[in-house]
Amino acid sequence: MNQPITPASTPQLNLPASGLTALRPVDAWHLAPWIIALAFYFLVPPGFHTLGTNVLVMILFTLSLDLALGFAGIITLGHAAFFGVGAYAAGVMVSKLTPDPIMGLLLATALAGVLGALTGMLILHTQGVAMFMLTLAIASIFYEVANQWRSVTGGDDGLTVPRPAALLAYFGFEGFRFDFAGKTAYLYALSVLFVWFLIAWRIVKSPFGRSLDGIRQNPRRMRAIGTPVWWRLVAMYGISCAMAGSAGALQAHAIRLVGLKSLELELSGIVAVMLVLGGERRLYGAFLGAAFYVLVHDWAAAINPFYWMFVVGALLVAVVLFLDGGLMGLLDRIAALFGRKKSGEEQASGDAK
Amino acid sequence: MRALPSREEAPVLSIRGLCKNFGALAVTQSVSLDLHPGARLGLIGPNGAGKTTLVNLLTGMLTPDAGDIILNGEYIEKLKAEQRVKRGLVRTHQINTLLTEHTMRDNVAIAVAERLGYAWRTLRFGPQWRACQEEAHAQLAELGVAQAGDRRVSELPYGQQRLLEIAIALALKPKVLLLDEPGAGIPSTESHIIDEALEKLPAEIAILLIEHDMDLVFRFAKKITVLVQGAVLTTGVPAEIAKNPEVRAVYLGRSQQV
Known part of the structure; x- marks a missing residue:
């Protein structure tokens, strides 16, 4: 500190401009997923919007897992527990508390976040296989509660959710009614996904997000610089669970059927598959992985309703074996083939860090 | 310590009667040390002398069985590792x-x-x-x-x-810096880069250097403490340590010249 810096050996530090206001032309591809999503809304024939909503809900759910598993390295196979909490909470609220979807969404999100932080306090003391087992155990408890608490959840019959009030009814605007074709539900899901994406984007770029990336890589190092590792993991897990709860609430409002399937181990597995397919720690990997999985599932199940799992399984094996970094990794390589300028390319791959 | 002129300023880090046992093995036996601001203390000792254990006790990776660690007048032996870092007790690692x-x-x-x-x-x-x-x-x-x-x-x-x-x-911005074998794994032809880095360390930081490379310790440290079987054998300026027959017997070997 008290040593003079010799100018000869000290290169100038040229930091790139930060923030969303400083997007350069090479970053224009960030708009692509949103343009595609909007184009989908206007171009597809009626009847396909519900499929699109399904994709958006799964993207949001996968994005939440990317924060916990991808960035923070929290090995969880119980994330569906918080998706289910959000879904049941939102569903029950429509019939018993308020039909307003936004109020229901916020409350369901908060509930999932609080439950996530509380259970996170238990599991985040552990590491590796022990953590993995605890997430399974907690998901099983949630499942059994939903199964037994029939008066509220409907047990294994599931919950049929009444149609929520118009989207902005709380503000006196009745324009966005939930229509039969699911067009309003699609826009609703897209808006919520967009807000959460911006939050996730800021988080992973922030000092907070970077410290969690550090914890995933080397908790010893982070402790040695004074990081309260456990608290920070609890915070990130809570945010991730809140996001998963939002995805569940969207499903309750948009698809209007909530069942034990939303809490099952299978869903936790599927969302992990989507994340690996798309590419971990890339944010957009959630978009590619979830969209790819849902669409392939839809297509393969239409061809043969019994063997679609085989198709999905084969795809996953292919991605894990041959595509380092999932579909986002594939995109990187395609972009490199087209010979983008080196600086731009590094920026693109650095963006998701 | 006792042989040296006493300083007026209080030590920034005091270790008082620190003990740690692993089962029946006493790895740290009533170790007491003082580090004043600007200190350059080398800690040497044969393998198994308890050097790394001492660092782990200081940083909070291990809990002492007895004794006090006082940083800037505050007892810190009950604090978590990250809280000690926040108070200015920082370490480097032997393994990156x-x-x-x-x-x-x-x-x-x-x-x-x-x-x-x-x-x-x-x-x-x-x-x-x-x-x-x-x-x-x-x-x-x-x-x-x-x-x-x-x-x-x-x-x-x-x-x-x-x-x-x-x-x-x-x-x-540490007040006390524990350097755990900064030269570990560096070939002797490149060891000058560590020397240069150590020379540039801010003068006011109290530094405890643990190092196997004797040349590096004797170049850097103003005082050296020798740890044998978990206990302090002696403390002195490098010249005294080099001449001390006890130290040569237990650590350096009879034939080796320093």
Whole structure:
């Protein structure tokens, strides 16, 4: 500190401009997923919007897992527990508390976040296989509660959710009614996904997000610089669970059927598959992985309703074996083939860090 | 200690009667040490003397069975590892403990953010993170490795990774710095880079150097403490230690010249 810096050996530090206001032309591809999503809304024939909503809900759910598993390295196979909490909470609220979807969404999100932080306090003391087992155990408890608490959840019959009030009814605007074709539900899901994406984007770029990336890589190092590792993991897990709860609430409002399937181990597995397919720690990997999985599932199940799992399984094996970094990794390589300028390319791959 | 002229200023770190047993094995036996601001104390001893255990007790990786650790007048032996860091007791690692997927500068900047309390920020952080990056850059420049700041740690040569360990520790603005074998694994032809880095350490920091490379210790330390079987054998200036027949017997070997 008290040593003079010799100018000869000290290169100038040229930091790139930060923030969303400083997007350069090479970053224009960030708009692509949103343009595609909007184009989908206007171009597809009626009847396909519900499929699109399904994709958006799964993207949001996968994005939440990317924060916990991808960035923070929290090995969880119980994330569906918080998706289910959000879904049941939102569903029950429509019939018993308020039909307003936004109020229901916020409350369901908060509930999932609080439950996530509380259970996170238990599991985040552990590491590796022990953590993995605890997430399974907690998901099983949630499942059994939903199964037994029939008066509220409907047990294994599931919950049929009444149609929520118009989207902005709380503000006196009745324009966005939930229509039969699911067009309003699609826009609703897209808006919520967009807000959460911006939050996730800021988080992973922030000092907070970077410290969690550090914890995933080397908790010893982070402790040695004074990081309260456990608290920070609890915070990130809570945010991730809140996001998963939002995805569940969207499903309750948009698809209007909530069942034990939303809490099952299978869903936790599927969302992990989507994340690996798309590419971990890339944010957009959630978009590619979830969209790819849902669409392939839809297509393969239409061809043969019994063997679609085989198709999905084969795809996953292919991605894990041959595509380092999932579909986002594939995109990187395609972009490199087209010979983008080196600086731009590094920026693109650095963006998701 | 007793043979040396007493200083007026209080020690920044005091260890009083520190004990630690692993079962029946007493790995730390009533160790007492004082570090004053600006101290350059070398800690040597044969393998198994308890040097690393002592570092782990000081940093909070292990809990002592008895004794006190006093940092700036505060008893810290009950504090967690990260709380001790916040109070200015910082270590480097014998084995590189770095964020290998991050760049060199980010490794330091994350430490700066933690020190300045920015590490909880999520939504508004632009100027703060920029300031962290600039400070990290300056810190790397001081150690002469700023030109590699944008490279991933996993791509760096080993010697630069060793320097990064020191740069991260300095970025935390320590009052007491525990250097755990900073020269470990560096071939003797390159050991000058560690020497140069140690020379540049801010004068006011109290430093405890644990090192196997005797030449490095004798060049750097103003005083040396010899640890044998978990207990302090003797403390003195390097010349005394080199001449001390007991030390030569237990540690250096009879035939070796220092």
